[in-house]
Amino acid sequence: MPKVSNVARQSGLHEKKNSGSPTRAPRARDAEATQKRILAAAKKEFAMSGLAGARVDIIAERAEANKRMIYHYFGSKEALFERVLEDAYADICIAEQSLKLDHLDPKEALETLVRFTWKYYLENPEFLTLVNNENLQKAVHLQASEVLPVISRNRLDMVESLLARGVKAGIFRRGIDAMQLNITIAAVGYYYITNRFTGSIIFDCDFMAPDLLRKRLEFNIETIIRTVCK
Template structure:
């Protein structure tokens, strides 16, 4: 598994380079700015309409570019979708790292991570939509990604380090599976938000009302803390 020796974004860029994507050397600044606009427009379009429904001409129009430039930089709509997914996962990983969990006591760090994940999903609904869409596609666009394994290893390392600190301090139960805990923290926020419309009908309440969101976050934190702490 690749190791992250610097920042996650640098590791992700190295992964893309290793996957054979050629760096742009001519008019680098203009090219990078154009690619950023394309990626931002593509993220919005893919999140709104999915891969099948997304239109390259609309992405080009929103990015103030043209279709030829999109194909020049990214190769195809599918490759652009893969890049958008990679960037989406990179963004959440970088945001997690900025929490500086190692500077907090283990229990506070765990609660901070749960709070962060919940708020990130609320603030970035397009992330959930993109992940949903890729799962509908059976993750075919990420199978060959050189970036995702680096990101995943980095996130798992962070959780393993936190659990080890908590176990050493006598706060956490021994033997907690870092991968399973990662999945649980994601799932308890993910399900609530992605099912907010049907849930609001089934339970006859507004899932997105501030008090409901507050109560859900408290429940998420309590659930994880009870699972991990002695």
């Protein structure tokens, strides 16, 4: 089965085909459930140990499967890592789409996106760890991905639409680059969280203390709003 269809069926980023097909046989449902357990176990193992340190036998044990099944469904540890990465990006894309920013005032929508990104990073530390690990690998596992370009285009379309609405309403400055804004929204939260341990030592404070997290979010929102608004 093509990889795009495999991820699309899980993420909903592409149209589902054969929607009128009969109910799947028990064996097909069991296979799908097994793959989901493997992916969940792999996500934790890769996030904790990285690609090089992750062990397929540990993934199999946690997934209540066996190594043969993992290789049967995914081909290799590297291919499994790629699928985990694609699913991680798909998950955050789906969550963003659920915000329904088009129904909000442009400024409120932008604040909502900044809040969401910050909260998502805090609640999904495995996502940041997986992204960090892939950057250490120079993104070799995502270079041939057919899924990531779709996800990226959806995100840019969302931000471009938001900026256009803000410009039309006379709230946002013209000429804001959607890609650069997207990077900045990610960066102001990403750096703080991924550097929380060293940052706590350098600045002699607990970066994860509730009061500091609140102040950081407020600063993030103010930074982005000042950048975009007139």
